[in-house]
Amino acid sequence: MNTYSALGLMSGTSLDGLDIAAVEFTNANNNWNYRLKTTETVTYPKSLLTRLQIAVDLSAEEHQILDVDFGKFIGECIYNFKTKHQIKVNFVCSHGHTSHHKPHQGVTKQLGDAASIYKICKIPVINNFRALDVSLGGQGAPLVPIGDQFLFAEYDFCLNLGGISNISYKQRGQRIAFDIGMANMPLNYLAGKFQKEYDKDGEIAFAGKVNTDLLALLNELDYYAQNPPKSLGIEWFQSHFRPVLDAFDCSLEDKMTTVIEHNSYQIFKVISEICKTKTGHKVLITGGGIKNPAFKSSLTKHLERCTEVIIPNKELVDYKEALIFAFMGVLRYRREQNVLASVTGAKRNSSSGDLYGFNS
Structure with missing residues (x-):
């Protein structure tokens, strides 16, 4: 050994x-x-x-x-x-x-x-x-799938919610992974408008409501229609995502809530499509995003329709990467x-x- x-x-x-x-x-x-x-x-x-x-x-x-x-x-x-x-x-x-x-x-x-x-x-x-x-x-990118393959193979999906959301899974004998979209990056950006580093306990998001027009604009961003392999960086947030947020006229609280719903929906869309052919899937979720109660509530509500959600101990949530x-x-x-x-x-x-x- x-x-x-x-x-x-x-x-x-x-x-x-x-x-x-x-x-x-x-x-x-x-x-x-x-x-x-x-x-x-x-x-x-x-x-x-x-x-x-x-x-x-x-x-x-x-x-x-x-x-x-x-x-x-x-x-x-x-x-x-x-x-x-x-x-x-x-x-x-x-x-x-x-x-x-x-x-x-x-x-x-x-x-x-x-x-x-x-x-x-x-x-x-x-x-x-x-x-x-x-x-x-x-x-x-993403790079962590090699660890998912050797250290966390008991899970059908490994989902990480950092600044960006990324997913890893095995399909037809091969490890597949890619950046799904945004996670904490736009949430922290909006929290900054309140002179906060992040939305502690989801307080800002819980005070807002989903704006369906803004949600539709975010869901129409071209990146989501691209096939993997694909990855994102801060450049895409600055050039594509943030301008939509900044230009839209609604309260910051509603923007926060809408971004969370958008993030959750994009993740659900990816996982539910794969789950169509098989039941009994398990998804391991780590990263700072899952510690946001508003994000966690929205995401689990979506995902529990198609898979079992596993949130591990705090140490693994924080330090898996x-x-x-x-x-x-x-x-x-x-x-x-x-x-x-x-x-x-x-x-x-x-x-x-x-x-x-x-x-x-």
Whole structure:
């Protein structure tokens, strides 16, 4: 049996902090198991958060400086985490924070310079998990389906609600996954209009009602008619989704409620279509979106019409992505495939990620 101890780090499009998960993986006869040992989320300092929020619009020089500064921040977080919890790991697996994602142009960038991370934490680093797949003609996303395949195979669907909603499932012997649409990104944008980082306890959404005209406009966005593989980034929200919200004349509360209904409907539409041919499905839902009571109520009401909804313990809800990036790092260290062409549309599967600080 082989055992690996790794740190997985994830900064999602919701920008609610840096998720850190210390995970132990064991492999026996090609069967993988994991144990979440310690987890923590580090909130971003206001100055860093502001720069991450506008990263897509920075100049090349400003972007490079942010890449290094964010790497230093990650390194400091790792150093503090390992000191506080007295842990030892083989390596760090950092997703970083996506500032640009335009795979059709061959572009994807995750902030968090590996050299800067390593210089502070003194632990070998694996990062830049998306670039190779994009160079092979893939979407570079979603990446977590490899973990769904090996670690969460008992579920028919794995649904994650971060800034963006994405889904993973097995169909005709192949793992399929793609970004369905929006999740927390527009909700946090609207919450910002109330000088709030997010809609705590769904208070804003519960005060509104669904506007059917706005709902129809959102449901008509072209992305939803595209076939997978497909993926989204902040660019699509800024260029397609946000303009519809901003131009529509109704209360902010109604906009919040309507976006939640829109998000839930798009997710239901995808899952119900697959469920037509078989009953008894189970969907595992993780990510910050499911902690919003208004979103949870709307989504479960839709999904319970076609599948059993499984919401795991809070730790897995919060840290599943960080856990899987740790797993992706383990596979990369073993030189095994960790990105699936059936998911991304790339020319082939790949073993993706750059290694820094390892002995040659």
